[in-house]
Amino acid sequence: MTELLKKHNAISVADLAFPPREGGYAKGHETREQILHAALQLLVDHGYRAMSMRRVAAACGMKLGNLTYHFPTREDLVRALLDAVIASYEVEFSAISQNPDQTPEHHLELYCELVLEDIRTKKTTRVFPELWSLTNHDPFVLDRVHELYARARAPLEAIIAKMRPDLDQSQCAALALFISASMEGMTIFAGYEKPFEPRMPALEAIATRAFIDIIRSIAAEDIPD
C-alpha cells in the first residue's frame, strides 16, 4: 500500500475475507460470505476452472450439498461473487471524489494510484481476466463487468469535466473511455509476472503525466459526439 493510499482507507477485495468458524452452525450470512471469500481466493489463485463447486466446498471445509444449499447452481455463485467484487470497487473508487484536495490533477493522480495499486496487489485485477471467457456468452456477466468498468470510469469523467469545461458530457465520456482503456490494458500485464515487473515503475511514472497531457491537448473537434 502506497503512502498515497494509506490515508484514504481504500478497501480491497481482500477485505471480503472471513475467518473460518471453529464450531457450530453459521448464523445470518456468515456462511455465504465465507463461501464467497473461498470462491474468490480459488478464482484468483487457481483460475475459474478450479472454482468448481466441489473445490469451493472443500476450501470452506464443508460438504458439497451444503454449498448447493446456499448457492443452488454455480451460476448463482458467480453472480453473487460479481456483486461482491463490484461492491468493493464502489467503495474503493468513491474515495476519490471524497478527497479533500479538490484539484482535478490530484484526483487524477489518485485514480491512477488506485488502479496501479490493484495491479501491484494482483487481487482484483485477476478476477476479470478469469471471467472474460464467460463474458462472451453470459449477458449477465457482460453487464456486470460493464457496470464495474463504468463505476471505475465515473470519477475520471468528473475529473475531465473539470479540466475541460469546453467539452460536453458525451465528449468527456469518450475521453474518459479512452484513458480508462489505457489503465485496463495495463491490468492485462498483471497476468504477466516476470517479464513486465521491471517496467512497472516506468508505467507508474508515465501514467498520470500522460493522461494530463491527453486531457489538455485533445481538441474538442477531434472528439465526435
Next chain:
Amino acid sequence: MTELLKKHNAISVADLAFPPREGGYAKGHETREQILHAALQLLVDHGYRAMSMRRVAAACGMKLGNLTYHFPTREDLVRALLDAVIASYEVEFSAISQNPDQTPEHHLELYCELVLEDIRTKKTTRVFPELWSLTNHDPFVLDRVHELYARARAPLEAIIAKMRPDLDQSQCAALALFISASMEGMTIFAGYEKPFEPRMPALEAIATRAFIDIIRSIAAEDIPD
C-alpha cells in the same frame, strides 16, 4: 476492412480458414490446418470450454481417433493454435514497416488502424480473452501471449525511436509499453458489443492523435531507465 488497410493486404486470423475437403485423404498438412481452423472457430464462437477434443473432431467431420492421431493431446492442439495465431499476427504487423510512406506519424496511424480493425472484426481479439484463464497457470501459454504482444509492440518501438531520438532504447520500450497497453485495453471492449459500439468512432478518432501527443510531450527524465 477500411481504406487504409485494403492496400496493404493485411492477413487476419480468418485467413487460417481452410474449406472442408470434399473427397479423398489429406495431403501434407491440410488436415492439421483444417483442425486448427475448426478449433479456432469453436474457441471464438463458443469459448475455450467448447473447444473439446470431441467437438473439434465433430466440427471437422472426422472421428475422435483421427484428431488424436494429428494432435495426441489437447495441449498439443492449444499450442499449435497459439503458434498459428502468432504467425498470422506477425504477417499482419510486418506490413507497417514495409509501408512505403516512411514518416513515423503515418506508421503510427497504420498501427492504430491494425489494432482497431482487429477490434472491429472481433476475430483475433476474442482469442486471448478466452485463453487468459490459461495464461495465469500455464507458463507456455503465458510466454506465447507475451510473445504476441511483444511482436505487436515492436513496430511501435521503432516509431517512437524515430520520433524521439533523445530517448534511449529502454525508454522507448517503456513508452511503447504504455501506448500499446492503451490499445490492448481497447481490445477488452471488443467483448462488449452493444454498449460500447457507439463510442468506437470516438476511440478511433482520438487514438492516433493522443499517442502522437504522448510521444512528443513526455519528458525523457519522466521515464526511468
Next chain:
DNA sequence: AACAAAAATTGTCAAGTGTCCTAAATTTGT
C-alpha cells in the same frame, strides 16, 4: 421440552472430459 425452520451431511445421478487402445479400411507415394 417441543417443534418447525435453517443448516449441514451423505450418497448418488447423468453427462461430459482427456487419453488411450485395437482392428480394419482407405488412400497415398513410390
Next chain:
DNA sequence: ACAAATTTAGGACACTTGACAATTTTTGTT
C-alpha cells in the same frame, strides 16, 4: 505392387463436473 500414411469404427478407462434427494444435526422460538 507394396509399404507408409491416413482415416474410420468402435470401445474403454479413470476422472471431473453440476445438480439433486434423502437424511441428520443444529438453531430459534414458543
